[in-house]
Amino acid sequence: MKICSHKGLVIAILTRNEHCPPHVHVGTERWNARFTFSFWHNGVRLWDVTPARNEPTVVVLEELRQAIKRPLHLRKARGLWWRSRQTLCLDRQWWDVEGEEVVSARAPRAGALAIESxxxxxxxxxxxxxxAGRSTPLEIEL
Structure with missing residues (x-):
């Protein structure tokens, strides 16, 4: 499902056989890139490019990252991911209350709480x- 276009490249959420983390796809016949996004912060990062030998320039990748990061595009990506996957990919993760961030179950921090849902x-x-241990849910405004 199309999120947006940037210089003729379509940025999209694929809805079949997708997996965590939340991400978008963009590419050409020579390369494909994936960018991850989150449901608890507004950052976007490059995940990978395949095949690496055909990788686009750093400038092109950064332009794509910035295009995805635009509020309207990120909002659309989140909505499409949620509708198609029904997961935020936060299962078995922990919320660092003090740092206000998700941390891995492999390295939970003191004071971090398990994300139950x-x-x-x-x-x-x-x-x-x-x-876990909280009677009221935590709401994160995006």
């Missing part, structure tokens, strides 16, 4: 986390 409220554009 996570959902995306597209209407209010918030992520809602149910945390």
């Amino acid at each position: 996570a959902r995306f409220d597209a209407q209010s554009y918030k992520t809602v986390l149910t945390l």
